Amino acid sequence: MDLNLTESELQFRGELRAWLKESLPKEPIVSMGRSDADYWNKLRDWQNSLYEGGWAGITWPKEFGGRGTTPIEAAIFIEEMAAFDAPERVGVIGEGLVGPTIMAEGNDEQKEYFLPKILDGSHIWCQGFSEPNSGSDVASLATKAVREGDDFVVNGQKIWTSFAAVSDWCLLLVRTDKDAPKHKGISALLVDMKSEGVSVRPLKQMSGDSAFNEMFFTNVKVPAKNLIGALNDGWRITITMLMNERTNLGPATYIQFKKALAELIETMKHKSSGGKRLIDDPINRQKIAQIQMELEIFKLTSNRALSKITNNAVPGPEGSILKIFWSELNQRLVQAAMEILGDEAQLQEFENGAWAYRYLRSRGNTVEAGTSEIQRNIVAMRVLGLPRSY
Numbered sequence: 001m002d003l004n005l006t007e008s009e010l011q012f013r014g015e016l017r018a019w020l021k022e023s024l025p026k027e028p029i030v031s032m033g034r035s036d037a038d039y040w041n042k043l044r045d046w047q048n049s050l051y052e053g054g055w056a057g058i059t060w061p062k063e064f065g066g067r068g069t070t071p072i073e074a075a076i077f078i079e080e081m082a083a084f085d086a087p088e089r090v091g092v093i094g095e096g097l098v099g100p101t102i103m104a105e106g107n108d109e110q111k112e113y114f115l116p117k118i119l120d121g122s123h124i125w126c127q128g129f130s131e132p133n134s135g136s137d138v139a140s141l142a143t144k145a146v147r148e149g150d151d152f153v154v155n156g157q158k159i160w161t162s163f164a165a166v167s168d169w170c171l172l173l174v175r176t177d178k179d180a181p182k183h184k185g186i187s188a189l190l191v192d193m194k195s196e197g198v199s200v201r202p203l204k205q206m207s208g209d210s211a212f213n214e215m216f217f218t219n220v221k222v223p224a225k226n227l228i229g230a231l232n233d234g235w236r237i238t239i240t241m242l243m244n245e246r247t248n249l250g251p252a253t254y255i256q257f258k259k260a261l262a263e264l265i266e267t268m269k270h271k272s273s274g275g276k277r278l279i280d281d282p283i284n285r286q287k288i289a290q291i292q293m294e295l296e297i298f299k300l301t302s303n304r305a306l307s308k309i310t311n312n313a314v315p316g317p318e319g320s321i322l323k324i325f326w327s328e329l330n331q332r333l334v335q336a337a338m339e340i341l342g343d344e345a346q347l348q349e350f351e352n353g354a355w356a357y358r359y360l361r362s363r364g365n366t367v368e369a370g371t372s373e374i375q376r377n378i379v380a381m382r383v384l385g386l387p388r389s390y
């Protein structure tokens with residue numbers, strides 16, 4: 001594995017840095033809460049600038065409006081966006097999960113209609129997989145779709161759906177054959193969130209955010225032409241999407257964690273406890289050194305996964321190793337910060353509530369995109385080849 005960037009990768013990074021310096025919004029885009037329409041409109045505009053500048057969907061093949069970048073260039077892109085504190089991208093589910101699925105499984109009409117609208121920010125997508133009784137075991141989902149004439153009629157409930165309250169479309173998993181074995185009776189539908197019978201209820205999280213939602217479907221008519229892939233072949237599509245999700249969530253985190261650690265060290269230089277600067281306490285220093293080492297291990301593990309994807313072209317079960325590592329590392333990082341900074345760090349008044357938010361939000365990291373237990377099962381069986389224990 002050669003970790004030095006090639007001439008063309010350096011050129012790619014240079015072009016991107018120049019574009020970001022020129023095109024980043026002059027003012028930070030700040031949210032007044034997840035239902036703040038102004039925030040989402042500004043994020044759509046940002047997505048549109050990325051599109052206009054040729055920086056949307058960069059991993060997509062050129063024929064679909066992307067740049068056809070290599071996995072290493074894609075990682076450079078994500079790292080630079082994080083390093084420049086670029087605004088959140090509304091297109092993440094569309095670009096990272098739904099678009100690649102439509103490219104691989106969709107028909108020409110679906111590709112023509114949906115793909116450009118993902119790239120230019122016209123359509124925000126959400127991912128309707130989890131249900132109240134189907135999380136880790138997604139294949140047990142109960143939301144059903146029955147074919148009636150030219151439509152599927154959908155009834156059921158989804159939960160934890162990120163972005164649903166602001167989404168235009170949803171990639172929805174539904175049961176289309178209740179008599180088939182559970183993995184064989186699932187289909188994937190592209191559902192217009194404005195359809196009659198769709199209702200969304202934001203869920204308030206302990207961090208104060210409402211980043212995810214409950215979705216209810218009551219006799220929702222979905223045109224049969226919005227079936228993606230073959231009827232009852234939705235499980236294969238689900239697996240591809242989940243592997244992309246686990247790999248996609250990782251790369252930006254190294255830079256974000258590094259920045260959080262740098263912020264913590266800065267605060268430790270200025271804050272004292274018992275007449276001593278926090279940075280001068282040997283136990284605090286040991287905690288920082290531990291996190292610093294783990295961050296570097298994370299970086300090296302990411303590079304190893306990257307070189308594997310570069311060779312194999314598709315993300316594999318190794319994505320689970322990275323998912324476990326970054327999600328649990330973030331929890332250790334914020335735990336260390338809370339211990340070092342003391343009770344005050346739990347307050348909204350302390351550094352604008354940044355540490356309190358990070359701490360509370362990090363708990364979801366080991367649940368979203370597959371829990372740590374599920375990831376460990378995948379690593380045991382599909383990476384290490386161990387037998388099932390049950």
Ligand SMILES: Cc1cc2nc3c(=O)[nH]c(=O)nc-3n(C[C@H](O)[C@H](O)[C@H](O)COP(=O)(O)OP(=O)(O)OC[C@H]3O[C@@H](n4cnc5c(N)ncnc54)[C@H](O)[C@@H]3O)c2cc1C
Nearest residue numbers: 127128129130134135136160161162364367368369371373
């Ligand atoms: C921030 C966040 C965003 C999310 N966004 C979305 C989204 O956009 N769309 C969407 O569809 N879902 C989303 N989810 C839901 C997420 O995918 C599920 O929460 C997750 O899959 C776990 O499902 P569950 O909550 O039903 O827990 P369960 O599956 O009920 O698990 C409960 C506990 O049992 C353990 N467990 C379950 N099965 C096994 C097993 N076989 N072996 C060992 N342990 C096991 C789990 O690890 C967990 O600790 C999001 C979740 C979070 C936290």
